[in-house]
Amino acid sequence: MPATSPAPRLRDADKSQLVILSAAMDEFAQYGYAGARVDRIAERAEINKRLIYYYFGNKDDLFLAVLERTYADIRAAEQALHLDEMDPVEAIRQLVSFTWHYYLDHPEFIALLNSENLHQAEHLKQSDRIQEMNSPLVAMLAEVLERGRKQDLFRDGIDPIQLYISIASVCYFYLSNNPTLSTVFGRDLRTPKALAQRLSHMKDLMLGYVLK
Structure with a gap:
């Protein structure tokens, strides 16, 4: 046999x-x-x-594997946007839109990050892959910003990491805190109209920062 x-x-x-x-x-x-x-x-x-x-x-290693998989998924999806092939202004718009819709479509991403932050990133600190995973995103965004600068569209000296953190933050905060925000302001901030208004606002906000 x-x-x-x-x-x-x-x-x-x-x-x-x-x-x-x-x-x-x-x-x-x-x-x-x-x-x-x-x-x-x-x-x-x-x-x-x-x-x-x-x-x-063990459970700790499994949670780290889940976190690494979660980051790998979003980083792969970002690379698939091919922002380096777009007009710089459109690339920023697309990155904001992608981040927003990814968070909407993957609520588990926000939930997992919330949990890891409660534990002071103790699992991610054990990863020997996480920084390497994020390097292509930083490089891609840096390339977009440099092209925009050379085309006299963007300001000088924009840190790609700071910009990405700002994009992620404005998307993340609105969704992770939506129940309290909706209650405090007496407005349903999850309606299709409210979500569309938020996306438009975030695009204007980010472009207002990067454009000359």
């Missing part, structure tokens, strides 16, 4: 890890790191709990 090829076993292992990561992402997003339970992750994944420990070590 011929020996079993290792390829199917590798594919099964990859599939199992992806299923576990997906289930873990849902669990951590719903309950936070502190409230998440490995037993429930195993139930969500319909997999033996021992496999979770086999592939990911």
Whole structure:
């Protein structure tokens, strides 16, 4: 009888890890790191709990793997925008719009970041990949800003990291604090009209900063 090829076993292992990561992402997003339970992750994944420990070590390592996957997903989606091929002004508009819609479509991203910030980024500090993951985004935005400067459209001396933090912040704060903001101001800030107004405002805000 011929020996079993290792390829199917590798594919099964990859599939199992992806299923576990997906289930873990849902669990951590719903309950936070502190409230998440490995037993429930195993139930969500319909997999033996021992496999979770086999592939990911412990709960801390699993949470870090989820965070790294979350960042890898958004960074890959940003790279797919090809901002370096756009007019610089349009590139800034597109980055703001993309960030806004990504947060809207992936509420788990905000939930996971909230949880990790509560823990003072103690898991991300253990990552040897996270800074490398974010470097292409910084380089891409720096290239857009430099082209805009050379075309006499953008101001000199704009820090791409500061700009990205500002874009992420104005998107993140509005959504993560929407229940309290809506209550305090007596306005439903999640209606389609309110969301469209917010996006328009954020684009104007960012362009008002970068344009000469």
